[in-house]
Amino acid sequence: MLENYMDYSSDNCMNTFTLNQKSRAKAVLASSTLRGQLSSASNLFSTGLSGSSISCSPSAAFDVSRTLACVGDLIDLFDQSAFQSAVSYLWEVKNTQTGALQTFMSANPQFTLSQDGLYQVKLSILNGQGSDSETKTNLLTIRPAGGTTHSPYFYAGMEDPLPNSIWTVEGNGDNKNWARSTNVKQTGNASYYHPNFNVSNASDGDALIAGPIALSSANSLTLKFAHAFARKTVMDDDQLKVYVSTDCGASWSLVRITPAFQLGTSALVPSSPYVPQASDWKETTVMLSAYKNNPHLMIKFEMVSGGGNNLYMDDVRLTYGVTQDEVSQAQWVLMPNPSHGMAVLAVNHPNHGMEQVRILNLNGQLLHQMDWKGPRMALPVLPAGSYVIQLTGSGTREHLRWVQLH
Known part of the structure; x- marks a missing residue:
């Protein structure tokens, strides 16, 4: 044998x-x-084993140094195409909203963009054996260089489809990315969720990114957000990581990690996608006073899957602590809040100094303005949604959040 x-x-x-x-x-x-x-x-x-070269058509492929940047930031494109003989290049970088187009003819161009928005990138290559192209739609998200101002503070109710002027997403390649849900919300008409139920354990997370947000001078800076989550088993080790960036996403600093057992309800939901009840929502607060003096800030929520169920987020707020000349001895009460129809605004201190009451929507648009005639004042009935009550006077300013239900 x-x-x-x-x-x-x-x-x-x-x-x-x-x-x-x-x-x-x-x-x-x-x-x-x-x-x-x-x-x-x-x-x-x-089969290419004779030592002689084989003539074949090129196959286009490319990568990019970053998919999120601000106006004026440097971006690099990297050719990763396969070909035997020299090729010619044509890169097309197109704003999908305005149609503005930039073209390049080098192998690895470096460039900047002057308009914010979403950009499509297309690479076309050609040689004597043939041609090929690759297109990546909405590959680049470009934000305003100085950030966007939100009055009186940043609030995101997760109402619009992703991506949008506030939010963008970055995935880890498994196509299980953050998305909008109109079936689940804490307030308003929608929330954002991560379809974690069908994701196995992953070392890389999927990111939901806001900003850059233009900041105002303040004594303190606080991030608050609502979330709902359920584990499948007590051994699940999912994590929600919160990062901030002061350079438009070029680098990130980790400011909070919330593990699975703190992220949501204690009840286990092992066999079907989790849909939260109204009582399941929690709120997390992250102090960001170390970043209060930066001109703008980006916020990233990264869900790292560890076997658990779906995660929902809503009502993200970035609020400022008032300066000394805005501190008031008055205590304002808005009741009921949330309210079904009429609500009453009241104050318990005679020297409050307030002169006007302004009602704003979450985009900072003025809806109503009234002279203060306290100590109690009925507020107008508005459509269901979230509002900001702005109280102004001689040297003072305060803000209250108001939720109207129907």
């Missing part, structure tokens, strides 16, 4: 040949109609 290897056998004798089997194997390898073709000159040439 001889020891060898038979690739057509899967049992315990796959390495055992008889002398006749040895002769048969050699005959197959020598046959011009069987495996003898493997070492023929024509087959070696066709």
